[in-house]
Amino acid sequence: TISLLMQLDILVLLERVFTISVLRETECFLCFFSRSFYTKVSDLHSELYKGPAGMANPLVAFTLIKRLHSEWLNVVYSNEALENAQGRYEEEEPELPKLEDLQGAAKGLMRLQDVYALQVSSLARGRFQRVADGEAVDVYMPAVSIPLSGDDCFLVGKVAYEQEDYYHSVQWLEESVRLFRGTRGEWSPENEGTLEDALDHLAFSHFKTGNVSHALSLSQELLHYDPMNGRVLQNVEKYEKLLVAAGPPRGDGLRRPTSTYLRTRETYERLCQTQGSQPMHFKNPRLFCDYFTNDNPALLLMPVRREVLSLQPFAVLYHDFITDVEVEDVKSLAQPGLRRSVVAAGEKQATADYRISKSAWLKGSSFSIVGKLDQRISMLTGLDVKHPYGEYLQVVNYGIGGHYEPHFDHATSPSSPVFKLKTGNRVATFMIYLSPVEAGGSTAFIYANFSVPVVEKAAIFWWNLHRNGEGNIDTLHAGCPVLIGDKWVANKWIHEFGQEFLRRCSLNPEE
Numbered sequence: 001t002i003s004l005l006m007q008l009d010i011l012v013l014l015e016r017v018f019t020i021s022v023l024r025e026t027e028c029f030l031c032f033f034s035r036s037f038y039t040k041v042s043d044l045h046s047e048l049y050k051g052p053a054g055m056a057n058p059l060v061a062f063t064l065i066k067r068l069h070s071e072w073l074n075v076v077y078s079n080e081a082l083e084n085a086q087g088r089y090e091e092e093e094p095e096l097p098k099l100e101d102l103q104g105a106a107k108g109l110m111r112l113q114d115v116y117a118l119q120v121s122s123l124a125r126g127r128f129q130r131v132a133d134g135e136a137v138d139v140y141m142p143a144v145s146i147p148l149s150g151d152d153c154f155l156v157g158k159v160a161y162e163q164e165d166y167y168h169s170v171q172w173l174e175e176s177v178r179l180f181r182g183t184r185g186e187w188s189p190e191n192e193g194t195l196e197d198a199l200d201h202l203a204f205s206h207f208k209t210g211n212v213s214h215a216l217s218l219s220q221e222l223l224h225y226d227p228m229n230g231r232v233l234q235n236v237e238k239y240e241k242l243l244v245a246a247g248p249p250r251g252d253g254l255r256r257p258t259s260t261y262l263r264t265r266e267t268y269e270r271l272c273q274t275q276g277s278q279p280m281h282f283k284n285p286r287l288f289c290d291y292f293t294n295d296n297p298a299l300l301l302m303p304v305r306r307e308v309l310s311l312q313p314f315a316v317l318y319h320d321f322i323t324d325v326e327v328e329d330v331k332s333l334a335q336p337g338l339r340r341s342v343v344a345a346g347e348k349q350a351t352a353d354y355r356i357s358k359s360a361w362l363k364g365s366s367f368s369i370v371g372k373l374d375q376r377i378s379m380l381t382g383l384d385v386k387h388p389y390g391e392y393l394q395v396v397n398y399g400i401g402g403h404y405e406p407h408f409d410h411a412t413s414p415s416s417p418v419f420k421l422k423t424g425n426r427v428a429t430f431m432i433y434l435s436p437v438e439a440g441g442s443t444a445f446i447y448a449n450f451s452v453p454v455v456e457k458a459a460i461f462w463w464n465l466h467r468n469g470e471g472n473i474d475t476l477h478a479g480c481p482v483l484i485g486d487k488w489v490a491n492k493w494i495h496e497f498g499q500e501f502l503r504r505c506s507l508n509p510e511e
């Protein structure tokens with residue numbers, strides 16, 4: 001009966017979130033359970049990444065994945081379920097939220113915390129705020145605030161803890177302890193953690209960051225609940241000795257773990273935080289907007305609104321490049337082929353950090369939507385973008401905290417897979433924003449010191465290479481994490497070959 005109750009609980013949850021009417025099927029609960037319930041849960045899971053309104057909020061998505069993950073395990077591995085659904089789950093399992101998904105979602109939340117300088121105590125209350133001049137200001141105001149539970153925060157803290165990232169574990173576990181204390185340590189069946197677990201992990205995290213006095217007081221609190229715990233008794237003794245030996249506490253505080261992108265991190269985060277608003281950058285009198293036809297007869301009647309974003313590197317934004325109907329066509333063509341994005345790692349293609357984005361490649365024929373887009377890109381850029389002079393259209397969907405760390409689009413090494421097409425390097429990038437994003441998700445040009453917000457249906461174009469064929473290092477760019485929303489983009493990478501008469505070479509390294 002416990003598992004039956006949990007099934008009902010999930011039904012209620014599903015109903016509440018997606019207002020699907022399922023209860024009429026409960027007459028044959030287990031048949032229903034093993035078939036349509038399964039379908040619904042797996043649909044729901046893929047919906048998480050397709051992003052109906054509620055799922056745009058990373059806190060909602062996180063809590064839902066968490067509930068589905070833990071409760072689903074209880075449900076699926078109950079005896080009734082096993083008897084009624086032999087074999088079914090094994091073949092379908094990859095569609096269900098796994099521990100990896102949950103950990104990926106937790107890491108996504110921590111990435112949002114870092115990049116947008118969000119306060120963990122606000123996140124726990126369902127708010128997106130950062131501290132400026134001692135006051136919490138809203139970075140984004142969600143229509144509905146979904147507060148996190150002590151167990152939700154515990155899970156995020158534990159993911160950090162397991163990576164020995166005590167900077168994040170201290171902050172999340174402090175919220176967890178605070179919330180668990182508030183519920184006076186009551187245990188609810190869906191919880192994985194308890195107040196004791198949170199105290200234990202938090203005490204050790206404090207110890208690791210040099211805050212021995214706090215490690216001691218938390219351990220003493222823990223002993224109050226678990227007086228005979230030998231390990232904790234030993235720790236208390238150890239902390240007391242350390243405090244006597246060390247004298248006054250070192251006040252070095254919490255420091256963020258170092259990352260591979262340390263050199264560019266500060267600029268990257270500043271550019272992401274401005275979310276595309278940078279009046280200073282656009283004061284440059286050489287930047288302008290116009291109606292652009294590229295002297296193409298087909299564009300004379302319908303010029304494109306062009307915004308020149310930067311001269312070095314040359315980057316422009318074309319407004320209303322794609323229509324709503326075309327966006328839907330591209331997304332539905334891409335949907336079945338979406339795979340976790342891979343990065344070239346040595347010889348092998350390795351999947352990047354879990355669920356950061358999913359992507360699909362669309363081949364075009366001259367009749368298809370993809371062919372039409374190719375043609376339009378050609379008209380605007382004056383370049384030949386037909387395969388193999390242009391790569392197939394890549395459609396990318398970003399998940400919770402989905403981002404793309406600073407990188408170049410062009411190859412920087414002769415062994416790069418970019419050269420597989422044998423049409424030279426990627427001379428230019430044409431990136432179409434397929435969806436609006438409520439907050440975050442800008443494209444940040446790190447060295448060029450500007451970012452481009454997501455403008456629904458617009459496209460950014462920039463040259464990756466100088467006219468002499470050398471890579472332009474000012475094109476180093478990143479996709480900022482999506483704070484709220486469901487970000488879709490389509491990329492067209494245009495290669496050097498095929499453009500010999502369309503973009504003249506030059507030996508001047510500045511061009």
Ligand SMILES: *[C@@H]1O[C@H](CO)[C@@H](O)[C@H](O)[C@H]1NC(C)=O
Pocket residue numbers: 174206210211214249250251252253
């Ligand atoms: C130890 O942690 C507590 C709680 O977070 C904090 O108030 C205190 O300032 C910290 N002490 C040091 C020395 O970092």
Ligand SMILES: *[C@@H]1O[C@H](CO)[C@@H](O)[C@H](O)[C@H]1NC(C)=O
Pocket residue numbers: 278280281449
């Ligand atoms: C980048 O831009 C910001 C604001 O637009 C400005 O304050 C800063 O000095 C710029 N940095 C560089 C290196 O130009």
